[in-house]
Amino acid sequence: MMKKTTLLLTAALFASALCSQAGASERWTEKEAREWAAVNPWFCGFNYIPANAINYTAMWDRTSFSPEVMDRELALAEEVGLNCARVVMQYAVYAENPKHFIRALDKFLEICDKHHIKAMPIFFDDCAFGASTDPQTGIQPEPLEGWYAWAWSPSPGHTMVIDERTHPLLETYVKEVLTRFADDDRILAWDLYNEPTNGGLAFRSMPLLHKVVKWAREVEISQPVTIGVWSGDEELRRFSIDNSDIVSFHCYSDAAYTREMCRQLKAENRPVICTEWMNRPTGSTIASVLPVFAEEGVGCMLWGLVNGKTQTDLPWGHRPEHGEYTGPWQHDIFRGDFTPYDPSEIDLLKKYCK
Template structure:
C-alpha cells in the first residue's frame, strides 16, 4: 500500500522519499519530465555546432519553458560529426548549455547516436532549410553512412571523452547510446548499428556513474531477432505513439532480465493529428496514466517521460505528421511540440496539467478531460459528444477558457461566457460560413474570417475523419475579451519566418483573432457550450487570466 500512500506527493517529493525507502528499482526517474529540446530556429542537431548563433535564443527560451511547463528534464541529441569537427568546441558548448539549463532547474539526458531520417547530407557549413509540411525533413542520422566506413572503434573517443568530461556532473541525468537503431537493416545501418550500440554501451558504462540507456525498446530485442537479447539496459526505455497506455502492462515495464532498475519513456505520445484515425497518446492521456500509476500499489515504479517529442514549435517541422507532404497547410493543432517561440503554450490546458503533475500545484478553476467519466484503467482517449448543452459548474468573472472541439459538418459551436438569463458574451464558430464571431445581447461586436487561416476550420464527421480537433481559447479579463482559434507558428512572426542559417527575426506574442473591449462589461456569470449540428469536446478548462507570451526583442513580457 505504500505506493498508494505516496501517490499524493509530487515527483520532486517522491524523489527525496525514495532515497530513504529503498527499492529493487533503485533508479527513480519519476521526476524526469520534459521533452526533446532544440532551439525553435534550428532544423536539426547542428545548432550545437553553430552555438554562438543560438546561445542568446536558448537563454531566452529555457526560462519560458520552465515558466509555462515546469519541465525538469530535456532529451538532447548530439551528433558524431559535430564532435569530430571539434571535440573541445562541442564539450564547451555542452557545458554552457548545461549552465543555462541549470539556472532554470532543468537537467539533461544526452543521446549519442540515432538511425532516424537522413543518413547522408549533413553539411555543418550549410544548415538544412526545412520544407513546409515535411516532418523532420532536416534531421540527420548519427553517424552518417559515410562516417560508418571508419568502423565501430572510430567512435570510441567520441563516447568516452564526452562521458569522461561530464562524469559526476549533476546537471546530466542519463546517457543514451542509440535512438531507434535499425538493427535488422543491412549494412551500413543494421549490422553496424547493432555493433556500435553494444560497443558504445560498454565504453560509456566503464566510465559513467550516470544511468546508461542502450536503446529504445531493447526489451523487445529477442522478438526482433537480434542477438543482443536485452542484456544491457538498466533503465528500460520505451517509445509509444498510440493509446491506451495500459496501466502496468505498458512496454516500459517489459524487461525480464533482472537488471531493470527503473524506466523512462523517452518518446511519450503525440496528439490526434488531422486526417489520422486516432489519438496517438496525447499529453492529457499520458498524464492520466501517470497519475493512476502513482496510486497503483502494483506499479513497480513511475517512469520518467519525455512528452510529445519536442518542446519548442520549431523548424524541425514535427508539428506536421510523419506522413506530411511538401507544402501541406499549417496544422490546426501541432502533432508534436509544446511551446510557440513567443513562449505561449500550444495548449494552456495541457501545460497546466503538466505543471500540476510535476509541482503538485493545481491552478485550474475548472478542468475536465472526460477521460474518467466512465471507468478507464488504460487511460484511453475519451471525449464528450455535444448532444446537449455542456455547463461547467463555475461562475466566471475573469479567466482563460480553453477547449479542443471537433465540429460536425456545417455545425455552429457556441461558447457563452459570463452567461445569465439576461445576457452573455457569445463566441460562435460557424463551420458552414467559416466565421468566428463575438456577440453580446444578440449583436455581433467583432468577427473573423476563418477561411483566411492556412489551416482553416476543420469540421466533419469523426467516423469518416472528415474533420479534426480545433483549439478555441478565450481570455475574459475585466472589460476585455480576446479570442484565439487554432494559433499557428507563423502567427508569432510579424515580418518573416526565421531560417536556420539566417538572422534572428522579431517575435510577437501570439495575437488573438478577436480583441474586443466592452465599455460596459458584464460582471460575472456561467459557462455554456452548445453545438448546433453536432460536435465533440476533447477537453475544457478554465484557468486564471494569465497569458504567457513575449515580444522579442522589444517590450519583454507582454502578458503576465
C-alpha cells in the same frame, strides 16, 4: 588515405588511453538502480531542440550555437515545471572541433542547471526524414514548407554507422565525452543510441550498438546509461534492456497501450522512463497519457518544447505535395511566440509537475 589512416590510428590510441585512465564499470544491479531512483524526483520532461535549429547539427555547430535561445526556451520549460531534457549530440560537430563541442555541451548543461533541468544526452541517432543521411557541419538548410523534419541529421551519419573502419573515431568521441562529464550531476543519464536500425539501416546498426555499450562500460561514470526500447524486434528489445542501468522506451500510442508498456517494463525491476511520447493524432495526448505515467510511477519526456524549423507540428511522412495539413499538431507544446498550442495541456503539465 594516409591522412585518414593516421587519424584512425590516433583515435584508437587516444581511446585506449582514456580507457586505461578511467577504469571500467559494470551494469548497475537492480538494487543500485532503485537506490538511484529513490534519491531522484519523478522525471517529467521533453525532447529538446531549439526552435531556431533545423537539426541537431545546427544546435551544436559553431556557426549557429545559440545559448541565448536555449536560455529563453528552457526558462519556459522551467515555468511549466518540466525537469529534464533529452537531446541528441552531433558527432560531426565534435569531429570538426572537439574543444568547441565540449564547451558547447558544457554551456548547454549550465543553462539546464540554471533552470533546474537535468539533461539526457544521446550519442548516436539513426533517424532520417528526407534530405540526407550524413551530416554536414556549417550553415544548415532552411525548412522546406510542408515537410516534417526534412533536414534532420543523424549522428554520426549512416555512412559511418555502416563503415566499421571509422568506429575508432567514434570510440574516441564517446570516451572523451563520458570521461569529461563522468561525475557531472547535471546529467540525468546517458542515452547511448536513439532508435538503432531506424532510417532504413536495419541491422547494419547492430555492430555500432554493441560497440557503444562496450565503450561506455570501459569508462567509470556516476550516471546510468540506457538504450530506449522502440521497435517490436525482440532481439533488439532484449539487448536494449539488458544493457541499460535504467529502462527507457518510446511509445506514441494511446493510454491503454502506454499503460501496458509501462507494466511490462516495470517487471524488469528497474526505474523506467518513457523517453519519447506525445503524438496527438495517434491518441498519445497529454490529457490521456500523462496521468498514466504519474499513476505508474514511470518518468516521461514528451516531444517537444517550442515549435520551430523542424516543423514537427506536421505528422511523420508529411510532404509538400500532400497539401496543407489541418489536423492537430503531432508534437510540441508551444508556438514560436511562446504561446501554448493548447493552454489546457500546460495547465495539466503544471498540475503534475509542480
